[in-house]
Amino acid sequence: DTGVSQNPRHKITKRGQNVTFRCDPISEHNRLYWYRQTLGQGPEFLTYFQNEAQLEKSRLLSDRFSAERPKGSFSTLEIQRTEQGDSAMYLCASSRGTGNQPQHFGDGTRLSIL
């Protein structure tokens, strides 16, 4: 169990640029979640995959955000035309397929928009 891996750890970019983050979940976990967290707040749900299927997406998520999990293993989160308000920590979590299994979180990607 090598844990959930996210990269890059930090991303600094100019407003208007596109960014892509990667998440490698724990290998036997079929559930994968993306959250966004800002200072002093809890993680805010963005989207959820079960295997390769994207089953849930937050209504708060603008169409500039897209996520994929092409083979049911790693996942990518892309933000197009970044805005100042996108600055946050982006957390990925994975869990096994039964309901009472906790989420295991990666260390996150911190995005800063200049």
Place this chain on the structure above:
Amino acid sequence: GQNIDQPTEMTATEGAIVQINCTYQTSGFNGLFWYQQHAGEAPTFLSYNVLDGLEEKGRFSSFLSRSKGYSYLLLKELQMKDSASYLCAVRGMHASGGSYIPTFGRGTSLIVHP
């Protein structure tokens, strides 16, 4: 939708006991998790409750009352290293796809002083 409420901040003395409360309103409740998050780090799992009652795990215990929409995390024999944010997360039914998604409260920042 889900609504989760926790106190923003609490302080306690080393060696003491502290209780962190969480109240929630959710559609289709299917479990409540507590996580610990140190500054700049990922959340780590502490406890899970799905039935009413108390779950004890070492110095940490968690209680759930589904009828009251209420949970608490009890930390005994506080240590300085327990200074962290404590996140309550409720698995409720997501509005769009019907999956059960953990939704987090804003977290309670616990400060333990000598």
